[in-house]
Amino acid sequence: MTVKEKFETMDYGPAPESDTEAQAWLESFERKFGHFIDGAFTAPGPAFDSRNPATGALLAEVTQARQEDVYAAVKAARRAQGKWAALGGPGRARHLYALARLLQKHARLFSVLETLDTGKPIREARDIDIPLVQRHFYYHAGMAQLMEDSLPDVEPLGVCGQIIPWNFPLLMLAWKVAPALAMGNTVVLKPAEYTPLTALLFAEITRQAGLPKGVVNIVTGDGTVGEMVVKADVDKIAFTGSTAVGRRIREVTAGSGKALTLELGGKSPYIVFDDADLDSAVEGLVDAIWFNQGQVCCAGSRLLVQESVAEDFHARLRRRMDRLRIGDPLDKCIDVGAVVDPVQLARITEMVEGNTAGERHVAGISVPTSGCFYPPTLISGLGPADSLMQEEIFGPVLVSCTFRTPDEAVALANNTRYGLAATLWSENINLALDIAPKLAAGVVWINATNLFDAAAPFGGVRESGFGREGGWEGLTAYTRPKDTRKQLKQRAAPQRNEVATTVIDRTAKLYIGGKQARPDNGHSLPVRDPAGRLLGHVGQGSRKDVRNAVEAARGASAWARTTGHLRAQILYYMAENLSARAMEFAARIDAMTGGRKGAQEVEFCLDRLFTAAAWADKVDGRTAGVPIRGVALAMKEPVGVIGAICPDEAPLLGLMSLMAPAIAMGNRVVLAASEAHPLAATDFYQVIDTSDVPAGVVNILTGRHADLAPTLAAHLDVDAVWSFSSTDLSAEIERASAGNLKRTWVNDGFATDWASLKMRCILNHATEDRTIWIPYGA
């Protein structure tokens, strides 16, 4: 045998990691766990099994929470929260730092326990999951330290309910717990039923770290317990898991006033251009789809490869697949471990067996015959509409198709309801940086894949959810502007004399696509002053008008690509034109509201326009310093089409406060004017007309909010809905938004102080974060 042959045939000997310490830890609890509430473990109750998916061996029995357990956990968290927040940022930083240190100290125990419970290769748990967990706690210890200085205008939300999946149990815990605690919140966390063990070990670590009791509470159980947490008296729900459950949580929390972030599924494209370094791209694929057996929300599960290199690339890929090693997850030489549970194995098998399209290549390697093992699989030659190209498999199964041109690559990549991540490979920097912003994805990796860091925001668009985890951006998910809210006076139901009339004469129209348009139904509504005197009529917008306005806004997509400089010029021009007619607008506001603050309101409007113009070319995003040879660009991009229901409290200032920052950031808006006092908005059409605003960028509807809001909230071409209506529409809007999981920002029945609302807060709602990882550095 030659040396060359030896190298080719020689197998690695097994190098198993010892599980003695982890088993001893389980034994110390007699393999029976209760919940962790108020700083102590409860007595074990009716339980479910947690098993090692590689062997089927029972690891522990874990208690299924009852309603009273969830109540107790929330109560403990509520009791602890005030003191925890009052500890101050530096005080909390010490605790987070202590947790980070202990996570480091017990790294091996955590890694092995994670591998036993999930089936993931020890190499990954040891080198990726657990180091990232530590990094997250260190990073957020820093954020706690800096909070008072750097984020003086925000406060904690209160008690956070956190529900996490089974693919990265401890890492998802860290992503949720570290920022929540850093910002002064307390938490009730529910780990996934398949993988609760590292969360319970973490609970013990919090005791060692001397964390005050009640700050971290952990309740275990299945989805029904998750639902109890969602419905409990918490201030926020943070969820990572399937899109179906995320959608359900959106519906259940609608109108509750609970803050919500959802990190959901994906079908992320992995694009290989013909000038890519093909071997690196193949190696990247090993990380993209075989990392954690493909059970990764942002897995590069959809390979799109340029036709000219497709055959070569697939051949290299198949060769590489045939050299992957699958087996005992505790073996340090293993590439692919076990799938998390027999249920998940059956789901993957069913999806793959149900597919008849394309060509299947199963890695030519020996796969253990017992345990939850699924071989690395490639299904090539699929069409974009084939169900495996669209549905998340969440297993070690890659699907692929080819493209000819960069434009086609973008079209195929974006042909999905998801928008979590995307990877692209090209040696041509111009091509890579041209394509990256065109991909519908919250995270883009260039010439690399599956890179994560606490400093780099992570999260999706479309049906992959909303909200970010990591970086400064992630902190907004655990804070709110300091609370000065007052209950909003509900608008009385329309009175009899407000019924629709068909008299259109001298009636203000709607403003759609740069033109004044009659409402589709031909009806109008009277506008009266507080004494009941008729001031005029406005069109009664309806569903059809909303659709027309959204279509116009969609059509104006070029606005998103204009420069901040140009958008600033237009906003300044608008301010100039409004200023010229300030007295007229002030008189109109006074007439409608019966007050005398019209002049002041117009002044505030001018300030809003100027401030939005000032920001138009200054919301630059940032460069996150990540500990690899690269940088993560945390970009701020427009959200898209925003539907906004304007308030009655400040009829012109409210509209201006929503419109100006939205369009400054490159969004297009469909505004529903104040229902009670709409005439300042309809007068504003002329200001828009004379200010060079391209048609479709600003559309204004009048009519009853209750008629307009549901269509806006359910419209699939609307990316976000904001509501500050005096009619209580928050629940209806949030429920309807679940369709395409659009972002919402609603008043929950509270009045907003429009004069003092911080522009930064509005700009946050008007922008979407996109993280682009690029190679950089020597």
Ligand code: NAI
């Ligand atoms: P899942 O979404 O049901 O589970 C995630 C977490 O949500 C678990 O802790 C679960 O107990 C909890 N949960 C379930 N129903 C709930 C409810 N009604 N209210 C509140 N919490 C609830 O995910 P599952 O069933 O384990 O996996 C199904 C599919 O979901 C996978 O095949 C995969 O496609 C996808 N998935 C995606 C993940 C991601 O990170 N994007 C993670 C896990 C699963």
